[in-house]
Amino acid sequence: MVRVSRPPHGGNVYAASRELSCDVRDLLDFSASINPLGPSPLVWKAVSKARHLLRHYPDPECWELRQALARLWQCDVEQLVVGNGSMELIHALPYALNLHHLLLVQPAFAEYAATMARVGRRVTGVSAEQGEQYALPIDRLLRLLRARATKSHSYDGILLCNPNSPTGQVYDATDMMELAQAAERRGMWLIVDESFADYCPERSLLPRQGRFSRIVVLRSLTKFYALPGLRVGYAVADAPVVELLRRHVPPWSVSAMGQVAALAALQDQAHARRSLQFIKKERARFAAGLAVLPGCTVLPAYANYIFMELPRKWHAATMAARLRRDGLLIRDCSDMPGASPRSIRVAVRSRRDNDRLLRTVADALRQGPA
Ligand SMILES: Cc1ncc(COP(=O)(O)O)c(C=O)c1O
Numbered sequence: 318m319v320r321v322s323r324p325p326h327g328g329n330v331y332a333a334s335r336e337l338s339c340d341v342r343d344l345l346d347f348s349a350s351i352n353p354l355g356p357s358p359l360v361w362k363a364v365s366k367a368r369h370l371l372r373h374y375p376d377p378e379c380w381e382l383r384q385a386l387a388r389l390w391q392c393d394v395e396q397l398v399v400g401n402g403s404m405e406l407i408h409a410l411p412y413a414l415n416l417h418h419l420l421l422v423q424p425a426f427a428e429y430a431a432t433m434a435r436v437g438r439r440v441t442g443v444s445a446e447q448g449e450q451y452a453l454p455i456d457r458l459l460r461l462l463r464a465r466a467t468k469s470h471s472y473d474g475i476l477l478c479n480p481n482s483p484t485g486q487v488y489d490a491t492d493m494m495e496l497a498q499a500a501e502r503r504g505m506w507l508i509v510d511e512s513f514a515d516y517c518p519e520r521s522l523l524p525r526q527g528r529f530s531r532i533v534v535l536r537s538l539t540k541f542y543a544l545p546g547l548r549v550g551y552a553v554a555d556a557p558v559v560e561l562l563r564r565h566v567p568p569w570s571v572s573a574m575g576q577v578a579a580l581a582a583l584q585d586q587a588h589a590r591r592s593l594q595f596i597k598k599e600r601a602r603f604a605a606g607l608a609v610l611p612g613c614t615v616l617p618a619y620a621n622y623i624f625m626e627l628p629r630k631w632h633a634a635t636m637a638a639r640l641r642r643d644g645l646l647i648r649d650c651s652d653m654p655g656a657s658p659r660s661i662r663v664a665v666r667s668r669r670d671n672d673r674l675l676r677t678v679a680d681a682l683r684q685g686p687a
Contacts, residue, residue, distance in 0.1 A: 327346075350482070363581035398552050400552070424655035425654075427652075445484065451624075453488040475500060482512070483622070508532075520619075622665060630685070640678070647662070
């Protein structure tokens with residue numbers, strides 16, 4: 318049996334509440350990047366109205382939700398598969414697409430590599446460089462695709478996240494198209510995790526996905542629509558590819574309430590507009606506050622989180638532990654290949670919460686890491 322330890326993720330408020338003997342509501346979770354305005358008010362109404370559905374199995378086809386998504390993305394309903402969070406679909410990828418060796422743009426969400434390792438498959442990391450502000454290493458990727466013809470370079474796919482988590486960098490549409498064309502020509506998969514793309518819709522590959530047969534775009538209702546507890550994500554791909562993925566998603570994996578909530582969330586365009594306006598303004602204010610902390614370096618941010626480096630004498634784990642004692646959870650990124658031991662990621666929350674984090678980090682920096 319292959320033993321692979323579970324990678325750490327942000328958002329584990331349950332472990333923190335047990336450790337600190339406090340209620341989940343007493344914590345400020347900056348480690349998972351969830352829309353601070355919360356779910357649309359339409360979600361609460363829809364879920365409450367659909368209580369009678371708890372007595373039935375959920376629709377295994379997610380039919381209504383897929384219809385709504387097909388209208389949204391102007392694609393065929395057969396090009397959509399819904400999962401129990403995009404995580405379920407990430408787990409299905411190696412089997413469904415028969416992936417044996419993935420090129421992974423790093424630093425990256427830890428689950429991509431863990432999923433491949435769990436089933437004994439290979440990953441080769443292609444690091445975005447800190448010195449280049451973690452820009453997409455497009456030239457290296459294209460070189461690797463060209464070298465694929467040799468037996469020692471047997472990649473069958475590229476996986477990247479746009480906007481990237483944890484770095485928060487967004488990739489240029491021209492580069493993404495070039496990559497898509499190069500992958501398609503060589504019969505390779507291009508998997509793009511767009512879990513945070515609602516924050517920069519103009520960079521999404523989705524409007525152009527239909528031109529390619531080997532692109533899989535993953536989306537999530539967790540982040541922008543603030544439904545992490547309900548677990549809804551989906552993939553858009555060519556219909557035969559979607560069929561392969563569907564075979565690896567267990568029946569009824571998306572709950573009735575998840576489907577109802579997702580449908581309502583997608584319909585509330587006013588809430589979506591409010592959320593985008595809020596994040597844009599508050600992200601700039603919060604990033605400016607973090608950037609003036611002595612010795613800290615803050616990267617430009619395009620989603621609802623900020624990636625930054627602590628001063629030299631600090632380690633990310635030390636700061637994370639220090640803040641945790643005060644009930645503030647941040648993502649220590651020091652364990653992510655391609656990140657530095659001083660890298661952390663913090664979500665953009667409400668103005669008040671962000672100010673509390675700024676004050677607490679400033680205090681910790683004044684006192685020093687010891
Ligand atoms: C980049 C990225 N992709 C995918 C996921 C999985 O999200 P979900 O399963 O909630 O859709 C996460 C969760 O943290 C993530 O950060």
